[in-house]
C-alpha cells in the first residue's frame with residue numbers, strides 16, 4: 112500500500128509512466144471508463160478548494176468509481192476535535208483511497224501513517240501539492256515535449272506557494288534546468304527549498320524582483336497568486352497582492368513559444384486579455400490535472416492497464 116505525500120516519492124521513471132498513462136487516457140477515454148468500478152475515493156478537504164476537489168472527484172467518476180466527500184472542516188468531526196489520525200482510521204473503513212487537503216503542514220503524512228488505504232496529499236499548508244505538480248508536468252510535456260533543458264520562471268508568492276515548492280522539487284531532477292525566481296523581497300523562495308533542493312542538486316538559479324528583465328529567456332512562466340490565507344496581517348497582503356500583473360504588453364519580449372502556467376485560482380496576476388493568447392496554458396492545465404489524477408489513482412490502487 113502506497114501513498115503520495117511529496118512529488119519526490121515518485122521516481123522520474125514513474126513520472127514518465129504517469130504521463131504516458133495520462134496521454135493514453137486522453138486518446139482512449141473509453142478504455143478507462145470502468146477500471147475503478149466498485150472503488151471509492153474519499154475527498155477530505157479541510158481547507159477551501161474548488162478545482163482540486165472537483166478534479167479528484169471527476170477523475171474517479173471518469174474511471175467508473177464513486178466518491179465520498181467532506182468539503183470543509185466545519186462540516187466534519189474535525190470540528191468536534193477528532194484527530195487526523197482517527198479520521199484516517201475511520202475513513203479507511205469506508206473508502207479505498209483518500210485525497211486530503213489540510214491547512215497544517217504534515218497532516219496528510221499523519222493520515223497516511225494511520226490509514227490502511229493510500230493517502231494522496233492534495234495540498235498541506237504552504238508545504239507541498241504533488242498532484243498540482245503532476246498537472247503542471249503533463250502540461251509542460253504536452254507543450255514542450257520534454258522536461259529537460261528548460262528555463263522556468265516562477266513569479267509571485269514563492270514563499271507560501273506550495274505548488275511552486277513541489278514543481279521545483281520535481282524539475283530539479285532533470286538535466287539542463289534553469290530556474291528564475293521572480294518575487295518581491297518579502298515573498299522569496301524559502302531558504303530550505305534553495306538549500307535542500309536547488310543548491311543540493313546543483314541547479315542553476317537566479318533571483319530577481321524584475322519580471323520584465325527575466326522575460327526574454329523563459330521557456331515556461333509559472334505565475335502564482337499571493338497566498339492571502341497564509342499572511343499574518345492584512346496590511347502586508349494588500350501591499351503585496353498586486354506585485355505582478357501579467358499584461359499583453361509585458362509579453363512583447365517573451366519567446367513566441369513561451370508557455371504560461373498558473374495553478375489557479377487567478378486573482379489579478381494575469382490579465383484576462385491574455386487568455387486568448389496561444390501561449391496561455393492555464394485552462395489546459397486544469398484539464399491535464401484531471402488526467403494525471405486518474406493515472407495516479409489507478410497507480411496507487413494497482414489498477415493501471417497496459418498501454
Ligand code: NCD
Nearest residue numbers: 163234243274336374375376
Ligand atoms: C493552488 C493551491 O491550492 O495551492 N490551487 C490549486 O490547487 N489549484 C494554488 C493557489 O491556491 O493559489
